[in-house]
Amino acid sequence: MSTAATTHRRVPFAEAVRHRKLANGVRLYVLENHFNPTLALSGTLCAGRIFAPAERRLIASLTAGELMKGTAKRTKLQLAEDLESRAASLSFASDASDPVGVDISGGCLSRDSALLFDALIEILRSPTFPEDELEREKKRLVGSIRQQQDQTSARAFEEAMRRIYPPAHPLHRNTGPERIARVESLRREDLETFYRDRYGAASLILVVVGDVDAERVLDALERGVSDWAPGPEPVIPPADPPPASPGTFTVRMSDKASADVVLAAPSDLRRTHPDYLATSIANSALGQSSLTSRLGVRVRDTEGLTYGIHSSFGATQVAGPFLISVTVKPEMRDAAVASTLDEAAKFLREGISARELDEEKSSRSGRFQVDLGSNAGIAQALDAAVSYGFGVSYLDEFPAKVAAITKEAADEAFRRRVRVEDLTIVSAGSFAA
Amino acid sequence: MNEAVQPKPDSRHAAPAGDAFELVKEKAGFREFRMLANGLRVLLLPNRVAPVTTFAIVYHVGSRNEAVGFTGATHLLEHLMFKGTPEFQRSKGTAVAAVLEALGARFNATTWFDRTNYYETLPSSALEVAVRIEASRMRGALLRDEDRVPEMTVVRNEFERGENSPFQVLYKHTFATAFREHPYHHPTIGWRSDIEEVSTARLREFYETFYHPNNATAMVIGDFDEEPTLALLARYFGPIPGSDQPIPRVYTVEPPQEGERRFVVRRAGQIAWCAMSWRTVEARHSDTPALAVLGNVLGGGITSRLHQALVEKTLALSVSVVPWQLRDPALFSIFAPVRPGVEPSEIESVVRREIARISSDGVTEAECLKARTQIEAEVVFDRDSTDQIAASLSEAIAVADWEWYADYPAAIRAVTPEDVQRVVLTYLHDDALTAGLFLPKPGAETEAAGGEEAEEA
Numbered sequence: 001m002s003t004a005a006t007t008h009r010r011v012p013f014a015e016a017v018r019h020r021k022l023a024n025g026v027r028l029y030v031l032e033n034h035f036n037p038t039l040a041l042s043g044t045l046c047a048g049r050i051f052a053p054a055e056r057r058l059i060a061s062l063t064a065g066e067l068m069k070g071t072a073k074r075t076k077l078q079l080a081e082d083l084e085s086r087a088a089s090l091s092f093a094s095d096a097s098d099p100v101g102v103d104i105s106g107g108c109l110s111r112d113s114a115l116l117f118d119a120l121i122e123i124l125r126s127p128t129f130p131e132d133e134l135e136r137e138k139k140r141l142v143g144s145i146r147q148q149q150d151q152t153s154a155r156a157f158e159e160a161m162r163r164i165y166p167p168a169h170p171l172h173r174n175t176g177p178e179r180i181a182r183v184e185s186l187r188r189e190d191l192e193t194f195y196r197d198r199y200g201a202a203s204l205i206l207v208v209v210g211d212v213d214a215e216r217v218l219d220a221l222e223r224g225v226s227d228w229a230p231g232p233e234p235v236i237p238p239a240d241p242p243p244a245s246p247g248t249f250t251v252r253m254s255d256k257a258s259a260d261v262v263l264a265a266p267s268d269l270r271r272t273h274p275d276y277l278a279t280s281i282a283n284s285a286l287g288q289s290s291l292t293s294r295l296g297v298r299v300r301d302t303e304g305l306t307y308g309i310h311s312s313f314g315a316t317q318v319a320g321p322f323l324i325s326v327t328v329k330p331e332m333r334d335a336a337v338a339s340t341l342d343e344a345a346k347f348l349r350e351g352i353s354a355r356e357l358d359e360e361k362s363s364r365s366g367r368f369q370v371d372l373g374s375n376a377g378i379a380q381a382l383d384a385a386v387s388y389g390f391g392v393s394y395l396d397e398f399p400a401k402v403a404a405i406t407k408e409a410a411d412e413a414f415r416r417r418v419r420v421e422d423l424t425i426v427s428a429g430s431f432a433a
Numbered sequence: 434m435n436e437a438v439q440p441k442p443d444s445r446h447a448a449p450a451g452d453a454f455e456l457v458k459e460k461a462g463f464r465e466f467r468m469l470a471n472g473l474r475v476l477l478l479p480n481r482v483a484p485v486t487t488f489a490i491v492y493h494v495g496s497r498n499e500a501v502g503f504t505g506a507t508h509l510l511e512h513l514m515f516k517g518t519p520e521f522q523r524s525k526g527t528a529v530a531a532v533l534e535a536l537g538a539r540f541n542a543t544t545w546f547d548r549t550n551y552y553e554t555l556p557s558s559a560l561e562v563a564v565r566i567e568a569s570r571m572r573g574a575l576l577r578d579e580d581r582v583p584e585m586t587v588v589r590n591e592f593e594r595g596e597n598s599p600f601q602v603l604y605k606h607t608f609a610t611a612f613r614e615h616p617y618h619h620p621t622i623g624w625r626s627d628i629e630e631v632s633t634a635r636l637r638e639f640y641e642t643f644y645h646p647n648n649a650t651a652m653v654i655g656d657f658d659e660e661p662t663l664a665l666l667a668r669y670f671g672p673i674p675g676s677d678q679p680i681p682r683v684y685t686v687e688p689p690q691e692g693e694r695r696f697v698v699r700r701a702g703q704i705a706w707c708a709m710s711w712r713t714v715e716a717r718h719s720d721t722p723a724l725a726v727l728g729n730v731l732g733g734g735i736t737s738r739l740h741q742a743l744v745e746k747t748l749a750l751s752v753s754v755v756p757w758q759l760r761d762p763a764l765f766s767i768f769a770p771v772r773p774g775v776e777p778s779e780i781e782s783v784v785r786r787e788i789a790r791i792s793s794d795g796v797t798e799a800e801c802l803k804a805r806t807q808i809e810a811e812v813v814f815d816r817d818s819t820d821q822i823a824a825s826l827s828e829a830i831a832v833a834d835w836e837w838y839a840d841y842p843a844a845i846r847a848v849t850p851e852d853v854q855r856v857v858l859t860y861l862h863d864d865a866l867t868a869g870l871f872l873p874k875p876g877a878e879t880e881a882a883g884g885e886e887a888e889e890a
Contacts, residue, residue: 035482036816080735085803087810109810136747143750143772146703152597254701255874258593291515291530301523304583307590327594329586355526359535366537369556373485373655374818 014393017382018214020222024230025202028221029382029392030214033375039113039210040375041090041120042383043104046203046234050099050170050318052194057096057170058182062137063191063198064094064102069133072126076133083119086112090119096161099170100236100317101387107376110211114220120206121224124199129191141183149176155251155428156260156325163249163424164266164321170239171320200231205386209379239318241266244422251428259333259429263324263340265422271315272388275413278405279313281364282414285356286347287311287324298343299326305336311344313417317388322418330429337425345420351411365399453667461839466663471675472647475666476826476835478654480819486655487819488563489552490571491827493650494643496621497546497683497760503631505623506639508544509581509588513636514551515542516580518573521566529566536562539820544621547760548831554820557656561665567651568669571644578633585629592622599871600768602698603708610694611710611764611867615687645676650830655819687712687762693866699874704750704773706871707780710766713860716758716832720859722844723852724765728756729804730796730853731767731787736803738790739767742783748775760832764867765860777870788861795854808845 019029047064049057068090069076083090088108094101108116148154161173174182204225208217244265269279287295287310295309306326314320324344328336352360371377372395385394454466454475466475499506514529521527533540538555540563551570553563595601605620612618622628651670653662690712714720731739732754743749749769757763767784771777815821829838 033482035480036813038814038817040817077736084734084736085799085806087807107814109813136745139747139772140744140750143704143770146773147750147770150599150703256701257596258590289530289534292528292534297523300587302583304586305590307587307594327590329590329593332586359531362535363537366535366556366559367539368537369483370485370537370539370554373483373554374821375482376817 012393013382013395014391017392018218019392020218022201022222022226024226024228026204026206026225026228027386028218029205029207029386030212030217031209031378031382032212032214033209033378034211036375037110037211038375039108039110039116039208039212040379041104041106041116041206041208042376042379043204043206044101044383044387045104045124045199045205046100046236047102047194047198048094048098048100049096050237050239051198054168056182056186056190058179059186059190059194060102061094061096062141062183062186063194064092066129066134066137066191067092067123067127069137070128070130071122072128073122076130079119079123082115086115088112088116088119090116090123092123096171096173097314098316099239104206105376113212113217117217117220117224121221124204124225125228127195129188129195131188134186134188134191138183138186142180145176145179145183150253152253152256152258152260152428153325153327155253156262156426159249159251159428160262160264160323160424160426161321163247163426164242164245164264166242169242170318171314198232201225201228202230202232203234205383207379207383207386209375209382236317241268241319244419245424246422247424249424249426250431251426252431252433253429256430257329258327259330259427259431261326261328261333261337261425261427263337263423263425264321265419265424266319267313267322267417268319269313269315269322269417270317270319272317273315275409275416276315277401278409278413279417281357281360281402281405282352282410283311283313284360284363285352286344286414294343294347295324295340299336299339303335303339305332305339309340324423330431333427333429333431341420341423344418348415348418348420351415352407354407357405357407357410361402361405364402368398453671454663458836460836463835463839464659465835468646468667468670470671471645471673473666473670474650475663476650476652477657477659477662478652478822479657479659480654480816480822481656482817482819484557484656485554485819486557486560486653486657487552487554487823488560488567488651488653489550489823489827490567490649490651491548491550491830492643493547493648493680493831494549495545495547495831496619496623497616498643498681499616499619499623501619502627503635503639504619504627505588505621506627506631506636507549508621508623509585509628509631510576510636510640511542511544511549512584512588513576513580514570514574516577516584517575518569519575520569520573522575529570532562532566538563545831546617546621548827550827550831552820552823552827554655554823560653560657560662564665564669568673571646571649571670572673574640574644576633576637576640581633581636588622589625589628592625592628595622599700599702599704599706599770602700603706603768603869603871604766606696606698606869607708607710607764607766607867610696610869611690611712612687615685615761616683617687617759617761617763642678643680645680646670646673647675648680650835652823652826654822654826683761690865693863693868695867696869698869698871700871702871702873705771705777705873707749707769707771707777708766708869709781709784710764710867711861712865713756713763713765715760715762717837718762720852720856721756721758722841723848723856724756724860725758725808725845726801726804726848727791727853727856728754728765729807730791730800733804733807738787739784742787743769743780746783747772748783749780758828758832777872781868788857791854791857792861796850798850801848801850801853805845805848809842812842
């Protein structure tokens with residue numbers, strides 16, 4: 001069997017991937033890859049925090065997290081026993097980094113595919129949200145929030161997102177105590193209502209890659225979900241980026257040997273924006289790698305101020321922030337921030353060099369190939385391509401899209417979105433008052 | 434990318450690589466070769482899951498080979514290995530990381546108790562670049578003082594980040610308490626003052642002692658053909674001579690522990706942590722598979738005994754069970770962050786009760802089967818990606834040898850419920866216990882989850 005993923009004589013993904021769109025909207029994709037007796041599952045469903053009321057965004061993550069706590073047929077423990085005894089895995093998660101989607105992922109030995117698909121369908125279609133499980137999860141969650149409050153990275157990020165996005169925006173983060181109060185006020189009915197209103201076939205995408213018979217997998221999944229009610233159309237509510245509100249903030253914590261600094265501003269970059277790749281290539285030159293990007297070469301390699309420095313765009317189907325994060329010994333914070341701002345300003349003035357552009361382009365294409373080196377990697381790439389509306393052929397077209405990016409396009413796209421004076425600077429750590 | 438590092442057609446690919454190597458052994462798809470000129474071991478495993486290949490090299494040197502004054506030297510040296518060689522350096526536009534980044538490679542290096550490993554996963558057509566880089570830095574690292582000075586503070590920040598984590602603090606204290614004579618006593622990152630003060634000359638001495646082909650294993654995993662790959666390795670590693678001196682061995686043995694040991698760390702924090710560890714055996718020991726199965730019975734997934742007894746009962750936020758597998762006798766550890774409001778000592782009581790249950794009643798055949806299935810499946814899942822195989826194989830080579838990895842599934846399959854009960858009775862007793870607590874310091878950050886309100890500067 002020869003597929004896109006498995007030989008040099010590559011069959012395009014667009015030809016090798018079998019797919020079906022069901023009447024209720026479910027989209028199914030399967031790629032056969034017979035080198036190893038395993039399969040990987042990846043999927044998406046539009047039930048993230050953007051669909052929850054602004055005051056109670058965490059209903060979305062809790063609903064996704066509680067799906068596996070019991071179904072009409074099996075208790076949590078029975079489900080776990082059935083999956084774990086066959087070394088199969090399955091998870092549903094929705095976190096703040098993607099306000100739109102619930103991520104579904106799983107894997108098993110290919111002999112156990114029926115077990116995995118049965119559990120998947122049963123959990124999606126008949127969760128019971130048992131009261132005692134929710135109460136237990138609330139206690140655990142309160143402890144986890146407190147655990148996060150102890151991490152300089154979490155505190156700096158949370159404070160930055162709280163400052164740059166207003167409370168009604170889905171990327172706004174509440175403080176730890178606010179989140180704890182909201183967790184404690186949640187009731188089972190909240191999850192049931194959110195599940196009833198948001199979960200359904202219309203936005204469901206499932207991708208399976210591995211040692212399977214594609215037609216049989218498509219048949220099995222179709223049998224499982226074809227009579228599921230469509231539910232709401234996946235229309236994403238608007239969440240425009242607010243204007244920048246620069247400022248400097250410090251979160252003081254005790255006994256922390258290393259501090260975290262986050263420099264952040266809202267941007268209009270969505271993953272689906274035509275400028276996405278050009279902006280992202282420019283960002284890579286500035287700060288994708290602690291070892292080779294401009295920020296890394298200056299602040300880590302030359303000045304030795306940090307172990308890690310990165311810049312990124314949090315782009316999903318919702319426009320996310322531009323972020324630079326750096327860890328630093330508290331006494332070296334000011335030097336690290338000054339160098340970071342200076343290097344970012346220089347990059348904005350000069351733009352990407354011809355050599356950087358070549359290297360970032362070849363890097364991006366090479367990395368794409370490397371990331372497609374496993375069933376799970378291919379499944380995630382397909383899932384993303386389909387859920388962003390690019391289609392399966394995006395995997396085939398990606399290298400050409402990267403190759404077409406010019407210096408002018410990269411510079412213009414980046415300059416349009418990043419201004420040093422817009423950045424809100426938050427430090428979390430043990431700083432003298 | 435720079436012309437100097439473009440893969441070039443191998444002019445010698447017609448030369449029979451067989452002249453340079455002897456085939457040592459063949460098993461489970463692996464072929465082990467030895468380079469005749471210098472003793473470099475080479476391991477090949479074709480895995481054509483994608484047009485991707487992983488090249489990795491493991492040096493048999495880790496923090497186990499260090500002593501006071503130069504703890505952390507192995508790791509610091511690993512960092513300096515990215516600063517360049519005559520051929521690959523930033524001033525020539527050919528920095529190791531830049532060259533690899535431009536290929537889209539997934540690459541890094543890591544240091545651990547028993548080994549240092551360097552790896553590159555890249556499009557298979559670019560394998561030669563990885564081989565050239567690793568050959569170049571095996572003997573050609575520049576190790577300049579002007580590179581060490583800024584890199585020292587980079588590594589110190591890595592150390593500081595570790596100190597922020599209660600888990601890492603607990604694990605460092607656990608090893609420092611359980612091992613008093615053997616070098617597993619000190620953490621791989623090193624002690625802070627050693628990181629700051631160790632000289633470039635001392636690092637060079639360390640490099641000259643341990644970085645030789647006869648102290649390394651190179652592996653190629655993925656999409657490649659054997660003959661041209663061996664020719665490639667012969668071309669770049671062949672000219673490197675073996676070491677003049679034998680590689681020094683570690684002869685320090687930790688004597689038996691004669692009574693339980695306890696420690697407490699008090700620092701600012703929100704959450705208490707509990708750790709319990711018992712002295713066990715080296716990875717090659719015949720009880721290692723049973724200890725691995727025990728680890729899974731206690732901590733593998735929602736259905737495991739400690740998850741049920743601690744997390745489901747809302748005493749702990751999570752629990753991790755680690756049956757450490759190292760070259761010399763190591764530990765069997767349990768770590769758990771304690772849910773606020775729960776007395777940390779309650780965690781220890783529950784763990785003791787669960788261990789006592791296994792001591793007296795054993796484990797069921799079903800539990801044992803589930804654990805074996807999960808561990809065996811991990812080996813199958815490894816094969817989904819070349820870098821995952823390389824990572825697992827590197828650990829195996831560091832603590833035993835590659836055959837240990839190849840034989841591991843069969844060894845796990847042979848574990849019986851009686852074996853699991855026997856290792857509990859043999860190792861998990863109080864004389865071999867090191868128990869530690871991380872306790873949030875009273876007075877610091879007592880606000881529920883809030884700490885201080887952020888202030889505007």
